[in-house]
Amino acid sequence: MQLKNKSRFRLSRAHLSLPYGLFLVCFVLAPLFVIIYYAFTNGEGKVTLENLLGFLENPKTTGTLLYSFGIAVVTTSVCLLLAYPIAYILARGKFRHKSVVLMLFIMPMWINFTLRITALKEILTIIEGNLAFHPFLNTIIGMTYDFLPFMILPIYTTLLKLDKSLIEASSDLGADALQTFLKVTLPLSVPGIISGIFMVFLPSMTNYVVLDMLYNSTYIMGSLIGAYFAAYDWHGGSMIALVLLMIILVFTLFTNRYADEDAGNGRGGVVSR
Amino acid sequence: MRKRTRRKTGMLVLASVTAAYLALHGMPQNNMQVFAKSEDEIVLRVCNWEEYIDTGDWDEEERIALDNGVEIFGEKPLYEDFEDWYFETYGRRVRVEYSCFGTNEDLYNQLNLGDTYDLVCPSEYMIMKLMAEGRLEPYSDTFYDKNNECNYYVNNVSPYIYNVMNTNEINGERWGKYAAGYMWGITGVLYNPEQVSLEEASSWKIFADERLKRQVALKDNVRDSYFAALGILKADLLTDEEFRSAPDYTKRLEDEMNDTSQETIDEAQALLEQLMGNIYSLETDSGKADMVSGKIVADYQWSGDAVYAMDQADEDDFELCFSVPKEGANLWFDGWVMLKDGIYGSADSEKQKHAAEAFVNFISRPESAVRNMYYVGYTSSIAGAQGDDTIFEYINWCYGAEDSEQDTIAYPLGYFFSGDSEDERYVITASPEQVDRQLYAQYPPEETLKRTVVMRYFNEETSKAINRMWINVRCFDIRDVPAAIWLAVIAVLLLIVFLCYNTGNRYRKFAEYGRNGG
Numbered sequence: 001m002q003l004k005n006k007s008r009f010r011l012s013r014a015h016l017s018l019p020y021g022l023f024l025v026c027f028v029l030a031p032l033f034v035i036i037y038y039a040f041t042n043g044e045g046k047v048t049l050e051n052l053l054g055f056l057e058n059p060k061t062t063g064t065l066l067y068s069f070g071i072a073v074v075t076t077s078v079c080l081l082l083a084y085p086i087a088y089i090l091a092r093g094k095f096r097h098k099s100v101v102l103m104l105f106i107m108p109m110w111i112n113f114t115l116r117i118t119a120l121k122e123i124l125t126i127i128e129g130n131l132a133f134h135p136f137l138n139t140i141i142g143m144t145y146d147f148l149p150f151m152i153l154p155i156y157t158t159l160l161k162l163d164k165s166l167i168e169a170s171s172d173l174g175a176d177a178l179q180t181f182l183k184v185t186l187p188l189s190v191p192g193i194i195s196g197i198f199m200v201f202l203p204s205m206t207n208y209v210v211l212d213m214l215y216n217s218t219y220i221m222g223s224l225i226g227a228y229f230a231a232y233d234w235h236g237g238s239m240i241a242l243v244l245l246m247i248i249l250v251f252t253l254f255t256n257r258y259a260d261e262d263a264g265n266g267r268g269g270v271v272s273r
Numbered sequence: 274m275r276k277r278t279r280r281k282t283g284m285l286v287l288a289s290v291t292a293a294y295l296a297l298h299g300m301p302q303n304n305m306q307v308f309a310k311s312e313d314e315i316v317l318r319v320c321n322w323e324e325y326i327d328t329g330d331w332d333e334e335e336r337i338a339l340d341n342g343v344e345i346f347g348e349k350p351l352y353e354d355f356e357d358w359y360f361e362t363y364g365r366r367v368r369v370e371y372s373c374f375g376t377n378e379d380l381y382n383q384l385n386l387g388d389t390y391d392l393v394c395p396s397e398y399m400i401m402k403l404m405a406e407g408r409l410e411p412y413s414d415t416f417y418d419k420n421n422e423c424n425y426y427v428n429n430v431s432p433y434i435y436n437v438m439n440t441n442e443i444n445g446e447r448w449g450k451y452a453a454g455y456m457w458g459i460t461g462v463l464y465n466p467e468q469v470s471l472e473e474a475s476s477w478k479i480f481a482d483e484r485l486k487r488q489v490a491l492k493d494n495v496r497d498s499y500f501a502a503l504g505i506l507k508a509d510l511l512t513d514e515e516f517r518s519a520p521d522y523t524k525r526l527e528d529e530m531n532d533t534s535q536e537t538i539d540e541a542q543a544l545l546e547q548l549m550g551n552i553y554s555l556e557t558d559s560g561k562a563d564m565v566s567g568k569i570v571a572d573y574q575w576s577g578d579a580v581y582a583m584d585q586a587d588e589d590d591f592e593l594c595f596s597v598p599k600e601g602a603n604l605w606f607d608g609w610v611m612l613k614d615g616i617y618g619s620a621d622s623e624k625q626k627h628a629a630e631a632f633v634n635f636i637s638r639p640e641s642a643v644r645n646m647y648y649v650g651y652t653s654s655i656a657g658a659q660g661d662d663t664i665f666e667y668i669n670w671c672y673g674a675e676d677s678e679q680d681t682i683a684y685p686l687g688y689f690f691s692g693d694s695e696d697e698r699y700v701i702t703a704s705p706e707q708v709d710r711q712l713y714a715q716y717p718p719e720e721t722l723k724r725t726v727v728m729r730y731f732n733e734e735t736s737k738a739i740n741r742m743w744i745n746v747r748c749f750d751i752r753d754v755p756a757a758i759w760l761a762v763i764a765v766l767l768l769i770v771f772l773c774y775n776t777g778n779r780y781r782k783f784a785e786y787g788r789n790g791g
Contacts, residue, residue, distance in 0.1 A: 066749065
């Protein structure tokens with residue numbers, strides 16, 4: 001307090017954001033500009049659209065985009081189908097040891113991920129005999145195994161916070177359980193579903209470690225970018241990174257409205273006082 | 274060394290971090306201030322492969338007592354031993370800044386980002402590339418003076434390696450002028466003798482064999498896979514008796530295995546695409562464990578890693594063997610080269626160069642070579658000077674037959690030690706099974722080495738074509754998608770949009786109610 005009186009400098013809340021701001025500039029913004037620079041220049045440093053056209057015209061790079069997209073869509077769908085019932089039961093059910101059950105689903109996140117995938121590899125080998133015959137299936141299993149908790153948690157939280165009086169109202173007004181679920185619970189859990197999709201869809205488009213470890217030798221977006229950099233083609237690699245960034249951006253804008261309303265409403269429910 | 278080409282998990286992170294580094298520092302020569310601190314001390318910046326030098330700290334029972342009376346024991350890291358030795362020998366202090374790289378390409382990218390080193394240890398093709406770009410500093414004439422006993426490299430290097438280094442040229446200059454050999458090896462097929470016959474494993478065609486569908490593995494890098502593909506494509510020619518007995522066989526083999534014409538690249542692509550349907554995986558590191566656990570029965574392997582895998586298998590009472598295909602195999606080596614950037618960017622380039630050369634000499638001492646071989650598992654280029662049989666005794670210690678063994682064979686290594694294949698002083702008495710196992714992989718016999726060739730570096734244009742070929746092999750082709758899948762995708766997308774719209778509307782209704790009713 002004394003210090004405050006003596007000097008003109010006052011530590012305000014804004015100052016607390018300085019370290020992160022610095023971090024943001026050094027490690028997010030600066031590299032981003034470097035990527036943009038490389039993406040739109042060629043070896044001689046001239047501005048060009050060659051890299052973008054090269055990406056779009058090559059059936060292999062667009063094929064990789066599609067393949068990654070396919071993996072991401074299937075992984076996300078499987079995660080959603082598995083996670084929603086679990087989250088629903090956990091949030092709505094009357095367990096005596098709810099936290100224990102929840103922990104069972106969250107616990108895998110505490111174990112190192114390469115270790116988990118290695119274990120999964122052995123388990124799958126026992127079941128399938130030879131892993132190499134089903135690379136796509138194995139990838140989906142691996143990704144689902146890896147990302148499932150990220151889908152369960154947000155849905156669970158949203159469902160937990162859901163105002164029970166709405167469900168009671170729904171049944172008071174004559175809706176049966178299915179109708180209540182479809183017309184009240186499900187729509188209200190959309191923010192949770194969206195953030196779950198976010199946390200699963202985007203990483204599964206680029207997480208090539210799972211593919212590598214489960215012997216799927218097809219490139220996805222992450223490994224394709226790596227291959228370009230290993231071949232000293234920084235320009236092409238940066239362009240692919242940028243294309244991926246753009247896709248993510250569009251995806252974010254498309255789904256943002258749900259997230260915003262969620263934040264605007266507070267408490268994740270409809271009833272704000 | 275080929276062992277450590279595993280792809281870094283954090284490639285993306287790495288790329289952005291290095292990009293940020295580049296943005297912040299520009300092209301730094303920031304090592305200059307290090308010298309300002311203490312004038313007498315030379316700072317030698319060395320960059321080597323990961324886990325490619327003995328780091329000491331051996332347990333007492335690891336002490337190696339050789340038959341010639343020499344005892345080998347690693348107490349401190351070799352580069353720290355070098356610091357002491359340099360001070361004792363030359364009376365000047367040197368401090369080694371030792372760092373590591375993961376792949377040749379990583380090292381090259383690091384150098385381009387402005388990292389400065391005096392001494393680095395890349396593989397032969399990267400040495401050629403750096404040589405062609407004029408970035409290497411030649412060793413001084415005094416380095417090759419055999420009369421100076423501190424010139425351990427020139428006095429101890431194997432005549433075989435010395436010959437390879439000095440008969441190969443890039444742009445009219447011998448490699449030996451710029452590079453000092455460190456480790457070397459060959460490629461071949463690591464196989465499971467219970468499932469695969471020696472004859473099958475003696476051809477690169479094993480990777481196309483339908484009988485072994487999904488039970489063979491190739492390497493996850495373009496140079497090795499391309500080499501195997503060439504071996505299969507040209508098998509008829511390469512195994513032709515006339516071709517093999519031609520007087521210029523080596524030269525012609527080298528040209529064939531370095532064929533990078535566009536037609537060959539296209540053929541290789543078609544073949545590799547077909548092989549992708551037959552192999553278990555493209556691996557870098559996992560192949561060794563998968564061989565030992567029996568998931569795969571044959572694996573394209575580098576000799577050093579093959580030795581490691583065979584050792585592992587031995588511990589599990591399981592047998593693995595190594596073979597070098599008859600079409601020809603790849604001879605590779607890693608060598609120490611000095612970078613002009615580092616040497617001339619330092620305070621006193623003469624002292625700097627002296628320290629760099631002394632470092633190469635120090636780790637070329639037979640004791641250092643044994644320590645490195647013991648720790649790393651690869652084959653050193655050092656054979657030992659005349660009269661010093663430390664290396665030979667070490668091989669004997671590793672692979673020599675016990676005195677009690679009855680059926681032994683003579684395994685001549687004269688070509689490596691004295692340059693004379695008939696030399697009777699350098700014959701290992703080994704058990705017969707070693708002939709297609711560890712000893713064979715670590716020190717291949719001379720007639721096997723006759724069919725090994727060095728793979729040259731790809732110039733920029735070829736490199737582009739080959740990398741494009743590799744990406745094509747690895748990528749999913751959008752044209753392969755059947756119409757049914759397209760229809761399914763469209764249907765799913767429509768469904769998702771419909772659901773989003775429907776549920777979203779309902780959600781918004783609730784939200785509106787929430788706001789108005791609140």
